[in-house]
Amino acid sequence: MSAPTGNPYARIDDLLSNVRNFKIIESTLREGEQFANSHYSTETKIKIATMLDQFGVDYLELTNPCSSPQSRADLETICKLGLKAKILTHTRCTIGCDAGVDGVDVVIGTSQFLREHSLNGKDMVAITKQALEVIEYIKSRGCEVRFSTEDSFRSDLVDLLSIYKAVSQAGVNRVGIADTVGCASPRQVYDLVRTLRGCVSCDIEVHFHDDTGCAVANAFSALEAGATHVDTSVLGIGERNGITPLGALMARMMPSSRDYVLSKYNLKMIKSIEDFVAEEVEINTPFNNPITGFCAFTHKAGIHAKAILNSPSTYEILKPEDFGLTRYVHFTSRLTGWNVIKSRISQLGLILSVPLYTELQMTDDQVKEVTAKIKQMADIRPLAIDDADSIIRSFHLELNNGEGQKGQSEQNGQNAQNGHVEA
Amino acid sequence: MSAPTGNPYARIDDLLSNVRNFKIIESTLREGEQFANSHYSTETKIKIATMLDQFGVDYLELTNPCSSPQSRADLETICKLGLKAKILTHTRCTIGCDAGVDGVDVVIGTSQFLREHSLNGKDMVAITKQALEVIEYIKSRGCEVRFSTEDSFRSDLVDLLSIYKAVSQAGVNRVGIADTVGCASPRQVYDLVRTLRGCVSCDIEVHFHDDTGCAVANAFSALEAGATHVDTSVLGIGERNGITPLGALMARMMPSSRDYVLSKYNLKMIKSIEDFVAEEVEINTPFNNPITGFCAFTHKAGIHAKAILNSPSTYEILKPEDFGLTRYVHFTSRLTGWNVIKSRISQLGLILSVPLYTELQMTDDQVKEVTAKIKQMADIRPLAIDDADSIIRSFHLELNNGEGQKGQSEQNGQNAQNGHVEA
Numbered sequence: 001m002s003a004p005t006g007n008p009y010a011r012i013d014d015l016l017s018n019v020r021n022f023k024i025i026e027s028t029l030r031e032g033e034q035f036a037n038s039h040y041s042t043e044t045k046i047k048i049a050t051m052l053d054q055f056g057v058d059y060l061e062l063t064n065p066c067s068s069p070q071s072r073a074d075l076e077t078i079c080k081l082g083l084k085a086k087i088l089t090h091t092r093c094t095i096g097c098d099a100g101v102d103g104v105d106v107v108i109g110t111s112q113f114l115r116e117h118s119l120n121g122k123d124m125v126a127i128t129k130q131a132l133e134v135i136e137y138i139k140s141r142g143c144e145v146r147f148s149t150e151d152s153f154r155s156d157l158v159d160l161l162s163i164y165k166a167v168s169q170a171g172v173n174r175v176g177i178a179d180t181v182g183c184a185s186p187r188q189v190y191d192l193v194r195t196l197r198g199c200v201s202c203d204i205e206v207h208f209h210d211d212t213g214c215a216v217a218n219a220f221s222a223l224e225a226g227a228t229h230v231d232t233s234v235l236g237i238g239e240r241n242g243i244t245p246l247g248a249l250m251a252r253m254m255p256s257s258r259d260y261v262l263s264k265y266n267l268k269m270i271k272s273i274e275d276f277v278a279e280e281v282e283i284n285t286p287f288n289n290p291i292t293g294f295c296a297f298t299h300k301a302g303i304h305a306k307a308i309l310n311s312p313s314t315y316e317i318l319k320p321e322d323f324g325l326t327r328y329v330h331f332t333s334r335l336t337g338w339n340v341i342k343s344r345i346s347q348l349g350l351i352l353s354v355p356l357y358t359e360l361q362m363t364d365d366q367v368k369e370v371t372a373k374i375k376q377m378a379d380i381r382p383l384a385i386d387d388a389d390s391i392i393r394s395f396h397l398e399l400n401n402g403e404g405q406k407g408q409s410e411q412n413g414q415n416a417q418n419g420h421v422e423a
Numbered sequence: 424m425s426a427p428t429g430n431p432y433a434r435i436d437d438l439l440s441n442v443r444n445f446k447i448i449e450s451t452l453r454e455g456e457q458f459a460n461s462h463y464s465t466e467t468k469i470k471i472a473t474m475l476d477q478f479g480v481d482y483l484e485l486t487n488p489c490s491s492p493q494s495r496a497d498l499e500t501i502c503k504l505g506l507k508a509k510i511l512t513h514t515r516c517t518i519g520c521d522a523g524v525d526g527v528d529v530v531i532g533t534s535q536f537l538r539e540h541s542l543n544g545k546d547m548v549a550i551t552k553q554a555l556e557v558i559e560y561i562k563s564r565g566c567e568v569r570f571s572t573e574d575s576f577r578s579d580l581v582d583l584l585s586i587y588k589a590v591s592q593a594g595v596n597r598v599g600i601a602d603t604v605g606c607a608s609p610r611q612v613y614d615l616v617r618t619l620r621g622c623v624s625c626d627i628e629v630h631f632h633d634d635t636g637c638a639v640a641n642a643f644s645a646l647e648a649g650a651t652h653v654d655t656s657v658l659g660i661g662e663r664n665g666i667t668p669l670g671a672l673m674a675r676m677m678p679s680s681r682d683y684v685l686s687k688y689n690l691k692m693i694k695s696i697e698d699f700v701a702e703e704v705e706i707n708t709p710f711n712n713p714i715t716g717f718c719a720f721t722h723k724a725g726i727h728a729k730a731i732l733n734s735p736s737t738y739e740i741l742k743p744e745d746f747g748l749t750r751y752v753h754f755t756s757r758l759t760g761w762n763v764i765k766s767r768i769s770q771l772g773l774i775l776s777v778p779l780y781t782e783l784q785m786t787d788d789q790v791k792e793v794t795a796k797i798k799q800m801a802d803i804r805p806l807a808i809d810d811a812d813s814i815i816r817s818f819h820l821e822l823n824n825g826e827g828q829k830g831q832s833e834q835n836g837q838n839a840q841n842g843h844v845e846a
Contacts (some may be wrong), residue, residue, distance in 0.1 A: 034758060036718035039805040068757040070802035150533040151737075183678050183740040186609035186640050187647060211740055212678065213671035213713050217640030219611050224610060239738075241548055241711040241719045248636035253634065255606050286709030290636050295459035296664045314574075315662075317606040334491040335457060379493035382462040 016226045019208065019258045023229045024265075025205060026057040026246065028277060029078075030090045031065050031231070031238035037281040038237065044280050045074050046081065048234070051273045053083040056265040057246075059398055061088040061231070065099045075099045079114065086144070093130055095137050103144030106134055107178065110159055111151035124159050128166055135170050146205055148176025153192070160192075161199050163367040168200035174229060182211025182240070186221040193225035205229035208244050210236055215244040216290075222250050234277040235285065245377075247274055251290035255317050268324035291323050300330040306339035331374075332383040338364070340369040341392070345370075348389065350396045362399065370395040439620065439649045443680045446652045448528075448628060449480040449669065452501075452698060453513045454654070454661035456486050460704040461660065467703050468497050469504065471657070476506040479688040480669075484511040484654070486756075488522045498522045509567070516553055518560050526567030528628075529557055530601065533582055534574035547582050551589055558593050569628055571599025576607040576615070583615075584622050591623035597652060598623050602641065609644040616648035628652040631667050633659055638667040639713075643675050657700040658708065670697055674713035677699045678740050691747035701822025714746050723753040729762035754797075755806040761787070761794040764815070768793075771812065773819045780810070785822070791819040 026047055032038055049060055060083070060335070065072035070224075079087050079100035086102040093108035108127060122130075126203055131147055138145040147167040149155060164175045177192060189206075196204060206222040206229070208215040219230045236245030247270045253261050261267070271292050278285050287293050297320040299308045307314040308329055320327045331340045345362060352360045373391050430432070444810050451471055455461055463471070472483055485659055488495035492764040502510050502523035509525040517839045539782040545553075553572055570590040572578060587598045600615060612629075619627060629645040629652070642653045659668030666701035676684050684690070701708050710716050720743040722731045730737040731752055743750045754763045768785060777782045785793075796814050800806055 024521075034724045036721045036723055036753060039756070039801075063758070067694065068798045068802045071757065181738055185643055185647075185675075185679075187613065190610065210711060211719070212675040213639035213668075213714060214643070214675065216636035220637070221610065222606055224608075236711050239723060240721060241713060241716045245636075245711075252608075252635040252637065283710040284707055286711060287706040288633060288635060288659050288668075288709060291662060293664045296634070298459045298663060300459055300662060301457045315604055317604040330459060333462070334494065336484070375491045378462075379491045394581040 007174075016194070016224070016281050018223045018226060018228050019220070019253070020260045022223050022227075022253070022257075023058040024246070024249075025059040025061055025088065025229050025231045026052050026085070026233065027061040027090075027243070028052065028233040028237065028246075030061040030063050030205075030242055032233040032277075032281075034239045035233075035237035035242065035281060037283060040074075040280065042070070042074050042077060045078060048273075048277065048280075049078050049081065049083060051269065051276065052234075053085045054266060055246075055269045055273060057085055057232075058229075059088050059103075060085045061105060062101075064089055064091050065321075066091070072099055075101065077216040088144070088146075093127075093134050095134055101143060103146065103173065104138045105146045105148065105176070106131070106138070107148045108175070109150040109180075110163065111154040112156075122227050124163065128163050131163065131167055132170050134171055135167060139171060143171045143240075146174040146176050146270045147172045147203065148207065150175045150178050151180040153179050153188060154181070157192075157195075164196060165199050168202050172202055174203040174205045176205040176207060176226075177222070178207040179209055179215075180207075182209030182215070182220055184208065185212075185214060186217045189218045189221045190225045193222045193227050197226035203228040205231065206230040209239070209421050210241050210243060215242075216248045216252050219244045219249055235274055235283070235289070237277070237281060237283075242271045245289075246270070247292060248290040251318055254322065256366065262322070267322055270323055271325065291318065291325070297325060297327045298330060299328070300333055301337075303325055306337055308336050309339060310405070332378060332385060334378040336371065336377050336378070338368045338373060341371045341374065344388070345392060345396075348392065350392065352396075352399060366395075367400060429704045434668060439617070439650060440645070441646045441651050442643070442676070443683045445646050445650075445680075446481040446655045446675070447669070448482040448484055448511065448652050449656065449671075450484040450513075450654050450666070451475065451656040451660065452487050453484040453631075454493040454666055455656040455700070455704075457662045458656075458660035458665065458704060463497075463703065465493070465497050465500060468501060471696075471700065471703075472501050472504065472506060472508075474692065474699065475657075476508045477689060478669075478692045478696060478803060480508055481652075481657075482511050482602060483499040483508045483525075484513055484528060485524075487512055487514050488636075489514070493822075495522055498524065509568070511569075515522075516557055518551075518557055519566055521561070521566055524566060526569065526596065528571065528599070529554070529561070530571045530573050530599070532573040532603075533579075533586065533840070534577040547586065551586050554590055555593050556836050558590060558595055559620055562594060567596045569597040569599050570595045571601050571628065571630065573601050575600045576602050576611060576614065577604070580615075580618075584619065587619060588622050591625050595625055597626040597628045599628040599630060600645070600650075601630040602632055602638075602804045603630075605632030605638070607631065607641055608635075609640045612641045612644045613648045616645045616650050620649035628654065630654040632662070633664050637667075639671045639675050642667045642672055643696045658697055658706070658712070660700065660704060660706075669693070670715060671713040674741055677745065685745070693746055694748065714741065714748070719743075720748060720750045721753060722751070723756055724758045724760075729760055732762060732766050755801060755808060755811040757798050757801040758796065759797060759801070764794045764797065765790045767811070768815060768819075771815065773815065775819075775822060785819070789818075789822060 013136055029045055052060060062075050063071045065075045075089060075100050088103045088104040088105050089101045094107050135145050149160060204227045206219060206227045208218040232244050232246040234246050236242035250267060274285055274292055285292055329340055331344050370392055374388050452468055457819050462566045473679050475483060485498050486494045497640045498512060511526045512526050513528040516529050521527060531554060558568050571585060627650045629642060629650045654670055657669050659665035673690060697708055697715055708715055708775040750761060754767050764823040793815055797811050
């Protein structure tokens with residue numbers, strides 16, 4: 001348990017929380033195959049499984065081998081790769097096949113909606129009986145077994161707790177809560193997981209769809225309430241707009257669980273894994289993706305840029321270098337500030353030559369003068385870095401000429417491209 | 424207060440919650456201008472302001488007129504448009520200009536980080552004194568005034584509550600909480616807003632960055648705890664990877680506040696507003712965007728598709744028609760199921776001709792047989808709708824020929840393109 005800090009809203013661990021001790025069930029090869037654009041070849045599946053294994057996920061969940069002959073063959077192939085991650089498959093609650101997996105994730109719908117429209121009106125007694133038979137069978141094959149309800153947040157609480165208690169007593173490894181339609185909010189999640197934690201002795205897995213934009217927050221709230229395993233997929237791909245994205249979950253966990261995350265997961269692989277999957281399923285990484293969105297570490301407003309140059313943690317809760325990425329500070333917009341331009345001038349090596357022995361920086365007033373010129377131009381049209389640099393160089397030349405025609409002393413900045421200053 | 428339903432996790436209103444009574448402060452023209460790619464022309468600003476006004480947002484927040492001469496001119500232009508939405512501008516806590524706005528959003532950093540690196544080490548006494556002077560001045564100009572701290576979740580709680588209480592007593596219209604670095608989690612948000620609600624009598628505005636993927640969930644938690652106003656931008660554009668997106672917030676609010684949202688906001692405009700802004704700032708709508716992501720209402724797995732065909736609410740918490748959009752069910756993948764193929768066969772008008780007087784549907788066993796053929800092909804390569812339809816038609820022809828060479832009775836399906844069945 002960590003000590004409280006000056007900030008009373010800093011996280012304080014409690015006995016319930018698994019924020020610093022969670023596991024990942026990576027489902028790009030199951031939930032992700034339900035994404036509209038997915039059509040994985042065997043080679044693609046092997047590559048994704050291998051990369052995720054190197055990244056450090058605890059489990060890989062693959063499509064049910066009964067889905068098609070190729071699904072079965074691919075599952076068998078991946079089981080034989082000798083990965084560190086355990087291999088799971090995912091089935092409806094019927095006695096199926098296991099094809100060499102380490103475990104089976106069983107799922108069954110318990111909501112009113114699903115029981116009427118998907119399960120032909122089965123009642124909870126019949127559902128529970130069927131679940132216990134399947135669990136017994138899977139255990140008899142020597143596999144791990146998880147039992148999950150589906151659409152858990154629109155299910156009757158008493159029904160839910162009854163079936164979870166029954167399967168826990170039957171010896172499942174994990175029970176699962178699934179927000180199949182993406183309707184849950186963080187406080188609902190916390191309450192349900194917290195309640196469930198008191199009813200079962202096994203691990204608790206959670207699965208959140210992102211229809212209402214809460215899949216990352218819900219996973220975090222579930223861990224706070226005692227969940228142990230989170231389902232993810234790369235970039236969140238899955239049915240409809242998908243589930244908790246692996247990368248975004250890492251972004252969420254880093255501020256609260258930095259040491260644990262760094263000890264377990266190879267964060268520098270996130271970008272290459274996402275790039276590979278994005279290309280395979282023909283999507284672009286969202287511009288606003290945590291960590292890898294093209295502007296996730298780009299700062300633009302003058303006041304932000306100034307503070308970032310002083311100390312990056314002022315406006316950043318994540319460090320780009322933890323992910324093998326770099327930070328950029330925009331300096332060519334109408335929102336720029338003179339502190340940023342001052343930094344650019346220094347990066348360009350533009351110093352003033354004076355008749356005596358010293359070389360001087362521009363004064364703050366001079367920097368403010370050239371900043372005003374840049375803002376004026378940026379009001380008229382988007383400025384490329386070359387444009388802004390030209391304005392700065394021209395101003396610098398005038399100053400030097402005014403000071404006595406001593407010529408320029410400048411070097412080209414190495415690190416800046418496309419209107420950015422690397423901070 | 425609504426009555427509890429069969430589902431104990433359905434939201435029950437409490438006196439604190441503003442989930443069914445919230446207002447939007449739309450900041451695409453302020454926070455959004457800090458997005459890396461933004462460079463709005465005057466015409467673009469007018470178009471965005473007009474569309475958002477028609478959509479029904481309560482406030483529009485624009486860039487500080489002191490940022491550049493064009494910023495001032497554009498603000499003055501938009502103030503004169505006669506929109507229903509109130510116009511705000513946003514300033515650091517210095518006495519600035521108001522250019523005809525209805526209100527001023529004042530912001531000042533209170534965290535240890537910001538006080539050291541952005542405000543040259545000012546202490547809280549000096550910050551409070553300055554805030555009160557600025558508030559007095561803005562009120563004297565007849566404008567609404569909001570006072571917000573910056574980086575609120577890394578500020579000392581006692582400092583925060585002290586300054587909020589002081590400005591509330593000085594008569595501000597709103598106090599603001601800002602998660603400037605995107606570090607807050609939903610339970611932290613609930614706790615802080617809940618605490619603040621007991622300390623001030625004015626409205627409470629919240630502003631969440633999305634660095635760790637919680638900006639939508641945090642806004643929802645804040646409303647549950649008594650916040651009154653949420654800052655948004657179109658697609659979430661802003662500094663770094665941005666803030667709470669307007670569309671995603673609507674997705675979040677619909678399940679809990681359907682009547683209120685429909686009475687107030689023109690949801691069918693979301694797609695056109697997002698498309699316009701995305702084109703202006705040269706980004707793509709993220710594939711996983713709630714509501715408007717290209718697959719937000721696409722269903723693929725066989726079991727999902729079956730249930731969706733029976734009743735859309737089984738796997739959808741949002742109705743596409745509320746947003747002027749349509750639903751698609753994928754039927755050409757290896758994950759397809761025979762219920763979906765049955766629906767496609769009926770859509771194609773493929774019925775069996777038999778010697779006597781009746782025309783019959785295929786039997787379920789026949790549908791399962793052709794489904795297996797489609798899955799077999801989909802294992803080999805991605806199937807276009809034409810491919811799947813060809814398999815179905817060929818199978819149908821064989822059946823009819825087997826039944827007595829009576830020729831085909833078919834119509835072309837009208838609604839399906841690109842491998843989708845409209846459900």
